[in-house]
Amino acid sequence: MSSHKLFQATRVGEIDLAHRVVFAPTTRFRADGNHAPLPHVAEYYAQRASTPGSLLITEATLIAARAGGHDHVPGIWSDEQIAAWKKVTEAVHARGSFIYLQLWAMGRAAEAPVLAAEGLPFVSASDIPISGTTDVPRPLTIEEIKEYVQLWATGASNAVHKAGFDGVEVHGANGYLLDQFLHDRSNIRTDAYGGSVENRARFPLEVVEAVVKAVGETKTGFRISPWGTYNDMRFDHLKPTYTHLVTELRDRYPHLAYLHVVEADVGDWDTVEAREGTSNDFIRDIWGDRRLISAGGYTRETALATAQHKGDLIAFARRYIANPDLPHRLLHDIALTVGNRALYYSPGSVDPAGFTDYPFATPTIEAR
Numbered sequence: 001m002s003s004h005k006l007f008q009a010t011r012v013g014e015i016d017l018a019h020r021v022v023f024a025p026t027t028r029f030r031a032d033g034n035h036a037p038l039p040h041v042a043e044y045y046a047q048r049a050s051t052p053g054s055l056l057i058t059e060a061t062l063i064a065a066r067a068g069g070h071d072h073v074p075g076i077w078s079d080e081q082i083a084a085w086k087k088v089t090e091a092v093h094a095r096g097s098f099i100y101l102q103l104w105a106m107g108r109a110a111e112a113p114v115l116a117a118e119g120l121p122f123v124s125a126s127d128i129p130i131s132g133t134t135d136v137p138r139p140l141t142i143e144e145i146k147e148y149v150q151l152w153a154t155g156a157s158n159a160v161h162k163a164g165f166d167g168v169e170v171h172g173a174n175g176y177l178l179d180q181f182l183h184d185r186s187n188i189r190t191d192a193y194g195g196s197v198e199n200r201a202r203f204p205l206e207v208v209e210a211v212v213k214a215v216g217e218t219k220t221g222f223r224i225s226p227w228g229t230y231n232d233m234r235f236d237h238l239k240p241t242y243t244h245l246v247t248e249l250r251d252r253y254p255h256l257a258y259l260h261v262v263e264a265d266v267g268d269w270d271t272v273e274a275r276e277g278t279s280n281d282f283i284r285d286i287w288g289d290r291r292l293i294s295a296g297g298y299t300r301e302t303a304l305a306t307a308q309h310k311g312d313l314i315a316f317a318r319r320y321i322a323n324p325d326l327p328h329r330l331l332h333d334i335a336l337t338v339g340n341r342a343l344y345y346s347p348g349s350v351d352p353a354g355f356t357d358y359p360f361a362t363p364t365i366e367a368r
Contacts, residue, residue: 004304004307004308005020005307005308005311006019006020006021006303006304006307006308006314006330007019007020007021007327007330007331008020009053010291010313011291012055012257012258012291012313013166013167013217013218013219013220013221013255013257013258013291014166014167014218014219014257015055015098015166015167016053017053017054017055017098017313018051018052018053018054019051019053019054019327019331020307020312020313020314021051021054021303021313021314021316021326021327021330022054022055022056022057022293022313022314022315022316023048023054023055023056023057023315023316023317023320023326024057024295024315024316024317024320025057025058025059025060025102025169025171025223025317026059026317026318026320026321026344027059027060027073027345028044028059028344028345028346028355029070029071029072029073029345029346029347029348029349030044030072030346030348030349030350030355031072031073031074031075031348032072032348033071033072033348034078034080034081035062035065035068035072035073035074035075035078035081036074036075036078036080036081036083036084037074037081037084037085037088038084038348038350039084039087039350040350040352040355040356041074041084041088042087042088042090042091043091043356044355044356045058045088045091045092045099046088046091046092046094046095047324047325047356047358047360048320048324048326049091049092049095049096049097049099050095050097050324050325050328050360051097051325051326051327051328052095052096052097053096053097053098054097054098054327055097055098055099055100055313056092056097056098056099056100057099057100057101057102057169057221057260057315058074058088058099058100058101058102059073059074059102060073060102060104060171060176061073061074061075061076061101061102061103061104061155061159062074062075062076062077062104062105062106063075063076063077063103063104063105063148063151063152063154063155064077064105064151064155065077065118065120066115066120066121066151067104067105067106067148067151067177068106068110068114068115068120069106069109069110069111069112069114069115069122070106070110070111070114071114071347071348072347072348076101076103076155076158076159076163077151077154077155077158082158082162082163085101085159085163085164085165086162086163086164088163089163089164089165089166090164093164098166099165099166100165100166100167100168100169100221100257101159101163101165101167101168101169102168102169102171102223103152103155103156103159103168103169103170103171103211104171104176105148105151105152105171105176105177105178106176106177107123107124107125107137107176107177107180108122108123108124108128108129108130108137108180108186108231109130109175109176109177109180109231110122112135112137113135121138122135122136122137122138123137123138123139123140123144123177124137124138124139124140124177124180124186125139125140125177125180125181125186125187125188125189125193125194125203126139126186126187126188126189126194127139128185128186128188130175130231130232131232132232139189142191142192142193145193145203145206148177148203148207149203149206149207149210150210152170152207152210152211153210153211153213153214154214155168156168156210156211156214156215156220157214157215159215160214160215160219161215166219167215167218167219167220167221167257168211168215168219168220168221169220169221169222169223169260170204170207170208170211170220170221170222170223171223172204172207172222172223172224173223173224173225173228173260173262174225174228174230174231174233174262175225175228175230175231175232175233176231178203178204178207179224179225179228179231179233181193181194181200181201181202181203181204182200182201182204182241182245183200183233183234183235183241184200184235184236184237184241185233185234185235185236186232186233187200197237197240197241197244198244200241201241201244201245201248204222204245205245205248205249205252208220208222208249208252208253208256209252212253212256217253217254217255217256217257218255218256218257219257220253220256220257221256221257221258221259221260221293222249222256222258222259222260223260223261223262224242224245224246224259224260224261224262224283225261225262226238226242226261226262226264226280226283227262227263227264227278227280228262239282242282242283243282243286246259246283246286246287247286250286250287250288250290256290257291258290258291258292258293258313259283259287259290259291259292259293260292260293260295260315261280261283261292261293261294261295262295262296263280263294263295263296263297264278264279264280264296265296265297280294284310284312289311291313292310292311292312292313293312293313293314293315294306294310294312294313294314294315295314295315295316295317298314298315298316298319300330300333303316303330318339318341318344319336319339321339321344321358322336322337322338322339322340322358323336323337323358323361324358324360325360325361325362328361328362329361332361334361337358337359339354339358340353340354342354343355
């Protein structure tokens with residue numbers, strides 16, 4: 001494809017990619033009232049698979065109703081949801097590309113009234129709410145933690161063995177449930193799942209173990225956001241926590257498909273200037289030459305530089321939303337379309353506007 005690393009082939013888990021441009025997880029709220037992806041979701045992902053050999057990672061997908069707390073986000077526990085996702089995977093594979101499903105549980109980041117309306121509990125690592133909110137979660141019991149571990153495994157199995165995904169990504173980032181256990185300000189437990197670095201990392205590592213047993217190391221990825229502040233995340237002892245977590249992932253799972261890292265310049269809603277001393281290079285040093293996907297508000301220039309000098313795969317979200325043929329545009333340095341942010345989140349919408357109506361640079365790409 002090109003002599004530049006960003007456009008060179010690479011292997012991730014069991015799949016061979018034609019380049020290192022990845023479609024990052026992007027929540028779009030295009031699911032029905034039963035959390036099944038709407039029909040045009042298949043077209044949406046197929047468009048972004050139009051460059052053969054691409055890797056797409058889906059929007060965050062709930063492992064169970066009790067793990068939710070948003071309307072119109074997708075799930076992976078019911079036959080209806082699995083059938084809808086199967087249409088997505090078939091459409092992506094027909095374009096010669098690959099797709100992983102991101103597995104998600106929200107914890108205290110959920111909307112408590114949505115859960116209450118369904119008779120479901122509002123939970124987290126501890127009874128600490130997100131700042132500025134009034135709904136207080138209750139801590140998960142140890143029995144419930146074990147149940148959640150199995151829900152992740154079942155979700156992974158449903159995704160790979162029933163819906164046809166090439167693999168799954170465990171969502172351990174952005175202030176959601178697993179991240180809430182990692183952080184020492186949202187986790188003040190005094191049992192085996194709180195206190196020490198080892199205890200706070202226990203739940204995420206148990207989830208990875210269960211998912212690996214369900215679908216295999218080479219079909220499992222893990223996402224983290226060490227410096228992220230979204231959903232009121234703050235860390236007092238960041239580097240020791242992530243040094244332990246990433247070291248354990250490296251040593252326990254030598255064939256894990258990838259580690260997906262959100263860079264420090266990703267703010268709550270937009271790209272921001274990274275704070276001094278907030279590099280993820282300490283994670284790269286631990287992970288070594290294994291596959292690492294970096295997400296961080298990249299431009300073409302910064303993506304080229306990072307891929308060339310650090311060897312990362314580069315994940316794009318907003319730019320991939322607005323440019324379904326993004327790998328093709330980046331390769332040929334074609335001007336990018338700017339997305340309509342007002343239409344990023346349209347709960348339950350079947351309108352193609354801002355979803356499947358973004359233009360392709362070359363008509364033959366769209367028709368492929």
